[in-house]
Amino acid sequence: MITTIAIFLPLLGALLMMLLPASFGERNVRYVALGVAAVPLLLGLYIYLAYGANLGAGALSQDVTWIETFNIGYRVGLDGLGFGMFLLSALLTLVAVVAAWDVQRNLRQYFAILFLAEVGMLGVFAAQDLVLFYIFFELTLVPMYLLVGFWGDENRGPAAIKFFLYTFLGSTVMLAGFLAFGILAGTFSISGLDAGAGLGGTAQVALAAPILLGLLIKVPAVPLHSWLLDVYVSSPTSTNVMLSGILPKLGTYGIIKIAIPLLPQGVQPFLPYIAALGVLNIVYGAFVAFAQPDLKALVAYSSIGTLGFILLGAASVNAVGLNGAVLQQVTHGLYSALLFILVGVIAARTGTRQIAELGGLMARMPWAGGLLALGALAAMGLPGLAVFVSEFMSIMGGFEAYPIQGALAALGIVLSAMYLLYMLAGVVFGPVERPEFERVEDAGPVEMTAIVPLAVLLVVLGIFPGLLIGIQRPAVELVLAAIGGS
Amino acid sequence: MGVVTAETFVGLIPELVTLGFLVLVLLLGVFNPQSPNQTAALAALGTVAVFASTVVLLASGFSGSFFGDGFVVDNFALYFKLVVSASAFFAVLAAARWAAGTGDAPEYLALILAVVLGSLLLVSMRDLFGIFLALELATIPSYALVAFDRSRRESSEGAMKYLVTGVIASAILLYGMVLIYGVAGSAALADVAEVFTGQLSPVAVLGLVLLVSGFAFKLSAVPFHFWTPDAYQGAPTSAAAFLSVAPKAATFAVLLRILLEGMPEAAATWTSVMVFLAIATMFVGNLFALRQRNVRRMLAYSSVAHSGYILAAFAALQGSAVPTAVEAVLIYSAAYAVMNLGAFLVIDLVGEDSTSYNGLIRNRPGIAVCMGIFMAALVGLPPLSGFWGKAWVIFAGAEAGTVALYVVIGAVVVNSVLSVPYYFGIVRNMFFEEPKEMTEEPKGTGAVTASVYVLAAATVLFGLFVGPLSALARASGLL
DSSP: OHHHHHHHHHHHHHHHHHHSOTTSOHHHHHHHHHHHHHHHHHHHHHHHHHHHHHHTTOEEEEEEEEEGGGTEEEEEEEOHHHHHHHHHHHHHHHHHHHTGGGOOSSHHHHHHHHHHHHHHHHHHTTBOBHHHHHHHHHHTHHHHHHHHHHHSOTTHHHHHHHHHHHHHHHHHHHHHHHHHHHHHHTOOBTTTTGGGGGOOHHHHHHHHHHHHHHHHHHTTOTTSOTTHHHHHHHSOHHHHHHHHHTHHHHHHHHIIIIIHHHSHHHHGGGHHHHHHHHHHHHHHHHHHHHTOSBHHHHHHHHHHHHHHHHHHHHHHOSHHHHHHHHHHHHHHHHHHHHHHHHHHHHHHHHSOOBTTTOOOHHHHOHHHHHHHHHHHHHHTTOTTSHHHHHHHHHHHHHHHHOHHHHHHHHHHHHHHHHHHHHHHHHHTSSSOOSGGGGGOOOOOHHHHHHHHHHHHHHHHHHHOTHHHHHHHHHHHHHHHHHHTOO | OOOOOHHHHHHTHHHHHHHHHHHHHHHHHHHOTTOHHHHHHHHHHHHHHHHHHHHHHHHTTOOEEETTTTEEEOHHHHHHHHHHHHHHHHHHHHHHHHHHHHTOHHHHHHHHHHHHHHHHHHTTBOBHHHHHHHHHHHHHHHHHHHHTOTTOHHHHHHHHHHHHHHHHHHHHHHHHHHHHHHHHSOOBHHHHHHHSSSSOOHHHHHHHHHHHHHHHHHTTOTTSOTHHHHHHHHSOHHHHHHHTTHHHHHHHHHHHHIIIIIOGGGHHHHHHHHHHHHHHHHHHHHHHHTTOOBHHHHHHHHHHHHHHHHHHHHHTOSGGGHHHHHHHHHHHHHHHHHHHHHHHHHHHHHOSBGGGGTTHHHHOHHHHHHHHHHHHHHHTOTTSHHHHHHHHHHHHHHHHOOHHHHHHHHHHHHHHHHTHHHHHHHHHHHHHSOOOSSOOOOOSOHHHHHHHHHHHHHHHHHHHHHHHHHHHHHTSTTO
16 A cells, blocks of 8 residues: 555645646745655655565555456555665656756646656556556656657757657557467466466567567667657756656666566577677767767766666576666666766856866866766766676676676776766866856755765665665565576 | 337337437427527437436346347447447537537437437347448438538538448448348348358358448448548538547447357458458558648548557457457447547637647646547557557457467557657647647637546546446457
């Protein structure tokens, strides 16, 4: 029940935002939205503290029959695979509300739509039924389309529909796989479908193919990523937080939670290719990021690149790799949200996102510049920061299963260090590029409120990764048991 | 001929009520021509009475067959009677003000009730010629409905095309029925079933093909769909809304009955025809809808596409998948009725040119959100009604499990994506574009606006009722 409440509270929040009178001041609207966004996060933290020890293999579940004929149910519950992302979704929504300073018009509607998307995100990470999973999965689509299409920059219209078409294609293909799977197996309950529910190898491969394809488009895995850059670059900062922090994980989480444990024989032949796609993401993302003149595009490609570690770790199907992948979902969300917000701050202060035009910001913006450096160091996997732990585990696991892919992924870390250091040198350090930069202000208290928690978490999880790994380990073991890995 | 008893009249209550109100509406028009609103209220009351009496029949578990098994009342028929009468209610509400403006409100409303009567009879018929008569009873008034808007040339033009193709379709259908009658020596579906076994004679196959072609015309399936866009564009909005939903659902229902009761043994033959019909109809409907700037025309092609999705369920009517496929037709019909009626009613409120939707979210946010819901539902986004229709089609296809059916499922997936640009073109106009400078006076009445909200709520909450709906469909007499 508490899970259901946490999922649907933002829906009430969305209604509340719409009911606020138009005379309500902009500032007050922001405070109300902050309050609404805080509630699911507090509930999530309460769940972590009160039930953390039992969460691993699954807890706080609810099972209500929905469509008896096909054994479809409203089944939700939290487990170690999804809880980290569940918590992160609530956290990043709160961060996005704070970071919505560049949203000026129709603020109430912006927050209402953001909360609607949050329902979908929370729901995906708690769904224990294939149909319900798909419904929550798709519930994020229209809100994100509206957020980009209404509040984005000049190019927002084409970017929004491109995003919609590509990801809808992916999710519909996935849906067809889900529905056929449930019909063949006689249930849609995720626990009832464990290890293929007795389906033969051929059937599993035939089902895994559309499901994996759909999920990989959502991630997106290179070369299925062409929709992504436009929508990232066109979005307002706070939408970027959700787009990069949560949405790709809907895809990777689907692979870890559904494709691998439910169709173990089906995914087996695809795993080496998924690992290879992960490496392709890492290497391609790094190279293309290097060539970007626009700071936001660079961060976008960096974000695509490091998603590759999740794919590599998941495809390794061993304890180290899978744990790394599950953790990387959270750490990736933390660092990419941090970087996108800082790009927003810098662009707002300096009036440009072109790396060539920026430079020497450290002198006038020590906080923003310093935190950008922290985020970049996290992105390149500096030991002591959270991303290092998860990337290292993913590479270890990947190397164990696929030595070539693992070795190439390690090379990817070097590549990412190159472009990130180059970026830092061009933006933060060096001589002050333009005289007007002498007058820019550092990040203010509102901006810092959005940024600091992410930075703190990157450090804390870097030192104590056990805070999350402890919860996810039992769930990862169940996945391994389903696929017969070690 | 069976004996007519009191029970016969009970079974015919929905039809008799419709007939009674039809006469009352015309009489009121004669004796009190200055009160179009009262006439509309009476017609609306009639549809409510039909709905209520059907609910009572359904709840009391009434079933039976009359007139020598030519007319049957089972849950299957009653289900479609609910869909027809509920759709008619919204059509009458939508028609009220427009019809009053024409000065011929009683005639217009009586024509709607006549289509209702034909559709109600249609879903209960179990005899080829009875089916033909009921189908014509539903179709002939609809020609007049399409032609009713004398202020627009498109109305007459659309009606003319509809009439000519419709009459040809009827002729083809009748010819097919006659051939089947010739083979079976009887028009009763039960007798037809006995000859449609084993190796079919060439005459029987020809009869089947002509019959299916005739129905394809009525259902605007490709390649017999050409009348649809012109007829829907020309027709008064309420007529287009109603015709795209109620008689069409009834026609699907009776086709299902003919195929399942009249020729179950020949399923292999007609399901393979349905595979091609479904795929072609989906693709043609969606591809042509992409090019439309007129929302009415777009919804006409959209209705062609949705016929294709329903025909995909027909393709799955084989083996153990039959119950699910029947369920898919039932659920899809209801799902389509709420979302499509809603979308057409919004045309009445906003306009038929796609640019008239520009910036609607600022001028009339409530209506814009409702239209957004209808468009998303027509795409098939969860948890809206259209999603459940498509989900059931895919369920049925997966249960049938043949290669052909997986191809059909693939076509459903591709077409869902293909339909996004035109449905969401409207959403883009409503949400992202600047409003046109000229702010028109709001059209339509409070009743239409209220109907739009009710239908939007039904579209959103459809998923909550899909469980019971599925149970009801399972218990329908046809399985």
